Amino acid sequence: MTQSFDDTELMAFADGVLDEPRFSEVAAAIEADPRLAERLELIVAGGKAAGAVFAPLAGLPLPGELTARVKAAIAAHEGRVVPFRRRAAAWLPVAAAAAVAAIAVGPIAYFAGGGREAPLVAIGAPLAPALTAELGRLPSGAETRLGSAVLRTIATFTDASATLCREFEVDGPLTTVAVACRNGAEWRVAIAIDAPPANDGYAPASSLAALDAFLGSIDAGPPLPPEAEAEALARP
Amino acid sequence: MTTAIGPLLIDALPRLRRYALSLARAADVADDLVQAACERALATAATLDDRQRFDAWMFRIVRNLWYDRLRRLRTRGEEFDVTVRDDLVAIEGEKLPERRLLLGQAAAAIDRLPDDQRELLLLVCVEELSYRDAAEVLQLPIGTVMSRLARARRRVAEDLGVESGRVL
Numbered sequence: 001m002t003q004s005f006d007d008t009e010l011m012a013f014a015d016g017v018l019d020e021p022r023f024s025e026v027a028a029a030i031e032a033d034p035r036l037a038e039r040l041e042l043i044v045a046g047g048k049a050a051g052a053v054f055a056p057l058a059g060l061p062l063p064g065e066l067t068a069r070v071k072a073a074i075a076a077h078e079g080r081v082v083p084f085r086r087r088a089a090a091w092l093p094v095a096a097a098a099a100v101a102a103i104a105v106g107p108i109a110y111f112a113g114g115g116r117e118a119p120l121v122a123i124g125a126p127l128a129p130a131l132t133a134e135l136g137r138l139p140s141g142a143e144t145r146l147g148s149a150v151l152r153t154i155a156t157f158t159d160a161s162a163t164l165c166r167e168f169e170v171d172g173p174l175t176t177v178a179v180a181c182r183n184g185a186e187w188r189v190a191i192a193i194d195a196p197p198a199n200d201g202y203a204p205a206s207s208l209a210a211l212d213a214f215l216g217s218i219d220a221g222p223p224l225p226p227e228a229e230a231e232a233l234a235r236p
Numbered sequence: 237m238t239t240a241i242g243p244l245l246i247d248a249l250p251r252l253r254r255y256a257l258s259l260a261r262a263a264d265v266a267d268d269l270v271q272a273a274c275e276r277a278l279a280t281a282a283t284l285d286d287r288q289r290f291d292a293w294m295f296r297i298v299r300n301l302w303y304d305r306l307r308r309l310r311t312r313g314e315e316f317d318v319t320v321r322d323d324l325v326a327i328e329g330e331k332l333p334e335r336r337l338l339l340g341q342a343a344a345a346i347d348r349l350p351d352d353q354r355e356l357l358l359l360v361c362v363e364e365l366s367y368r369d370a371a372e373v374l375q376l377p378i379g380t381v382m383s384r385l386a387r388a389r390r391r392v393a394e395d396l397g398v399e400s401g402r403v404l
Contacts, residue, residue, distance in 0.1 A: 007386035046389030047361040049342040049396055054362040057254040066267045070274045074242035077278040
């Protein structure tokens with residue numbers, strides 16, 4: 001065996017990134033030369049030792065505070081709608097424990113009271129008339145009963161194409177967080193998420209990650225102040 | 237402008253924290269470092285042009301912040317001794333005493349490496365960056381990265397004894 005291999009090549013071989021024909025040449029040389037095999041083994045063992053000491057650190061549970069602070073930084077940077085931030089602050093202790101139950105892809109399994117089997121919130125479909133009427137007039141921060149459900153309006157904003165949208169929550173067996181956008185006289189649901197119910201209404205902040213992503217994707221503007229909201233809702 | 241790196245940051249948090257822990261060795265310092273790096277990343281996301289290299293880009297931010305911080309401490313006459321606060325929970329959590337001993341020896345061997353070798357070992361053998369991405373993080377030619385990394389790995393194994401290295 002006249003060929004020689006330096007440690008760099010042995011390492012590239014060990015890491016599986018040495019190209020042919022060199023790879024096969026190293027493989028053959030190792031078979032034939034125990035001293036070369038020993039050098040290879042040192043290089044492999046040194047790397048494995050580092051992995052054994054440090055790799056498990058990524059499996060440690062993330063401190064909730066770190067996650068919350070990074071999420072807040074992301075939210076602040078993306079100019080996210082203010083009410084979320086206020087809510088996120090209020091729900092920090094809950095956030096870690098709660099998880100999004102489901103992102104709805106069809107009619108949400110929640111029905112208005114009175115035995116009428118019509119979904120109150122269904123993606124892409126026009127809203128139930130009662131809900132349409134309330135979204136068109138109820139100021140953000142208000143609450144009203146719709147059959148056995150409670151509707152809570154959260155914010156009103158416009159998207160990149162100046163379409164008027166509202167974020168709202170419907171409390172029933174589950175809390176559904178949704179955004180509906182106005183299309184002529186109709187409100188269409190753009191996204192709806194079932195969140196586990198929280199004690200005092202308001203979906204836990206952690207349920208809102210998907211909503212945040214959605215709002216980012218439509219380039220949602222800041223929430224309209226009350227007067228501007230009333231004016232926008234009154235405008236056809 | 238809306239940036240899309242938020243979800244990438246959240247996904248990367250466990251690894252960023254591991255890397256920060258491996259640099260700072262103290263959980264509170266590491267968490268602070270990760271947060272600062274995420275904020276820096278959000279502010280400078282426009283400089284990220286290739287999604288594939290998000291990891292390398294983030295590790296570079298964490299590393300640079302860490303060395304900035306060390307430098308600032310030093311100019312103030314303070315020294316941050318990483319061996320005083322060693323939050324290497326992975327070792328404490330190891331149940332088998334022999335293995336715990338070995339892990340402790342390996343950690344000590346890695347600590348004895350020169351800084352430039354140790355940081356490469358961490359990036360490639362712990363964070364699993366490619367040689368090329370590690371070269372990007374450290375702004376070094378790839379040839380330097382490879383020879384330095386090979387030296388680091390060999391040195392740790394020789395220090396530890398190849399028998400021990402084999403067990404780990």
